[in-house]
Amino acid sequence: MCAALLKHLRKRKTVFLKGNMSLLSLVLSLVLISVQLSWAQEDPLLPFSEHLDPEQKVRLKWGFDEIQGTILFELTVNTSGWIGFGFSPNGGMTGADIVIGGVEPNGSYFADWHAAGNSMPVVDQQQNYKLLSLNQSDGKTVMKFQRSIESCDEDDLPITSLPIKLIYAYGLNDDITYHDTRRGTKEVNLLRYKPRISPPDSQYFDLTTDNLTIPTEKTYYHCKIIKGPTFSQKQHIYRFEPLIRNVDLVHHLLLFRCPPGVTDVYEGQCYTGVQKEECMEGVALWGVGGGAFEFPAVAGLPIGGNNGESFYRLEVHYNNQNNTEGRVDNSGLRLYYTSELRQYDAGILGTGLVVAPGYAIPPRAKGFMTYGLCDTAYIPQVLSETPQDFQVFAAMLHTHLAGRKVRVGHFRGGKQIDLLAVDENYNFEYQDVTNLGKTKTVKLGDKLLVQCIYNTENRTKLTWGGLSTTDEMCLAFLLYYPAMSVSGCMSFPNLTALRTEMENPDETNWLTMMSTKAWDDASISQYQQTLKRIDQFVIVAGSNNNISRKIGKIPDLKVVPPALCRSGCASQSLAWISLLLSLALQWFS
Known part of the structure; x- marks a missing residue:
């Protein structure tokens, strides 16, 4: 049934907009025009750009969300004919994963194809690319579309952190034939673009x-x-x-x-x-x-x-x-x-857990968690300029030898709305400033929670927070704009409350108690829960060393699962329903 539906939808190309203009199509057209005007300006979802050809007639813009597992493209070609773009194992047609689209008088067409050899590609049985917009004006065709970073079926190529060969082709009209000189290839690292x-x-x-x-x-x-x-x-x-x-x-x-x-x-x-x-x-x-x-x-x-x-x-x-x-x-x-x-103007904001020896990570822990909280509601208190929301575009995450995972949660109105940055396979020997893939807005009043997960199974003594490589840290340096006169927004546990909760309020005996405690799974879990439950001192430092100190609580951080590949008609139906509802909501909101 699915194959029959696909055959009905496209003979040589998929036509999405045909027939008489209904109220819904009118609404969608007006919304798309509005969206296109906004995309003509700087798009925070498409921060990267490369011309794929020497003549600069083919421009690719892209952005990605590794947490959700999606990548977004916008292809602009100086033509009023069909345009094609894809990924190739070796730079040629054989084995290539391709999308082809264009605009005809009666509507637009777009489909996911694959090439078995140097011949006309074949439309995929499973359509895993989602068209977001496709329009032509002033002799240019602009196609915006999205797919999963991972491969959804055997006809799609996965996108990894390694460079990948991009291919392109286009025609002067909508007759999809051999493209002769209007084609090319360029190798680009999409996910680690520099x-x-x-x-x-x-x-x-x-x-x-x-x-x-x-x-x-x-x-x-x-x-x-x-x-x-x-x-x-x-x-x-x-x-x-x-x-x-x-x-x-x-x-x-x-x-x-x-x-x-x-x-x-x-x-x-x-x-x-x-x-x-x-x-x-x-x-x-x-x-x-x-x-x-x-x-x-x-x-x-x-x-x-x-x-x-x-x-x-x-x-x-x-x-x-x-x-x-x-x-x-x-x-x-x-x-x-x-x-x-x-x-x-750009700036760098230090977030996470204040580096100090007052807290410790127990030995023999498989996945011990620490937290550092930044409440941006307090940033205006250290500023001399007018406070404003800011855009985060890159981050460097940092722990020492015991660190295994680092996550930066983003909270608004008491609810988690995103993971700002994540490294699920932290490597002490590879610490780099990495682009987030898209620019993310932090509104003043949002909370940023840095969570670090450590493994100390091979250690027999406590690991304290501190400067030494054998000590530990939990930090996230966020690169953002527009710059503010603020240097750090971090937190530190209320040690008086921690000692009281651990039934040893005497500061003199605290270090001895922690060092001689019999650490097992139960005591490690109890300590970790206590460390998270107690009050935090939230500290915001201005560039001129004016400081705000407030009290905060650690919220619950959830790991958002990556987007899953859906197959066949269900994938296309759900994509279209989602797109239509989204556009309708934008129009009527």
Whole structure:
């Protein structure tokens, strides 16, 4: 029956809009026009873009949601004929997974195809691509569609974190025949895309250590206050990349902007109370295994102009587990900047659990959880400027050796609405700033919950929160725009309440009790539940070190399952019902 329906729906191509214009089709047309106008501007769901051909007649924009398991495409081709796009194992037609669409006088057509060889492709029995819009104007055809990141059937190719060969073709009319020269291929990493934009006036400056002899301590944090270049006019930093001279010893780099009161250079060990620790406004970051990061075209980090002289604090974490002697280091960061200002100033917000030794992770734990809460309702209390909602586009998640999973939950009105960022297979040796796949809006008043899951089955002693590699952290650095004068939004457990709940309110005996406690599954579970149940001190720090301290509770975090592939007619029917209802609701709301 399904095959018969598909045959009825398409002879050579699937026609979705035919016949007389009904009220519903009129509504949908008007809604689509409105949606198309909004898409003509910056679309937060499609942050990435590549021209697939040298003549720049074929442009692909895309965005994805790895948590939901979906990827969204918009293909624009300079033609009024049919257009095709797909994925190929080797760059050719054989084995390719293809979509073809176009607009005829009586409506649009769109279908999921596959190619067995260098011949006319075949329409898939199972249609796993969902058309969202398809229109033509001014000699261009724009096709917007969505699919699952995973392969839904044997005729679809999965999209992975590795580069994939994209193919395209188009015609000058709607007669789908051999396309001769109007075709091509380009290899792109869709899920780990790293754009490289070089403005004509692009320049860079380096902020590094200077012939530092690395101490033989297993864990050493080195800080250097550096004066940056001075610009009379505002510039935008659009890219930062690591300069690592001792790849086996340098664990991470953090760069902070100092407030106006800091005007002296300094170099020495971090967190000793000597150097200017008030430099806490995040500018750039790198973790072991990571690489360069480039900001989206709409945002950049501001430098110069009315800000006057800029001083920065470079923090370098050396992980010298073998106590190696005599190594000299000049590691740091290279920052690229341009006078071609972007639409927004970007910023970095530190979230998660305050790094301090007051809490501990028990030994022999299979999946112990800690939490750090950011309540954005308190951010306005530390701002000098007008508060506003912000857009998160990338994140770096961070724990130490025991970390196995990191999740950032997004809550609004007391309910979880999303997972902002997730790493279900956290690897200490690979920590990178990664794009979220789409830009996500955080409204002031939303709560962000960072959850970290640790495994200490091979440990016999407590693991405390702290700076050492053998200690633990639970952090998420969020890259966002427009920038605010805020550096961190984190929480820490109320230790007085924790000790009381654990029936040992005496602070003097607390460490002894925790260290000598018989940790088993029952006691670990009880401690974890207590740690989550008690009050949290929610701490928001402004760039000028003004701080807000409030009380908060840890909400329940749920892992959203990925979107499942549906098969055959059910998939198409549900997709169409969903699309029609969504458009109708937009129209009548």
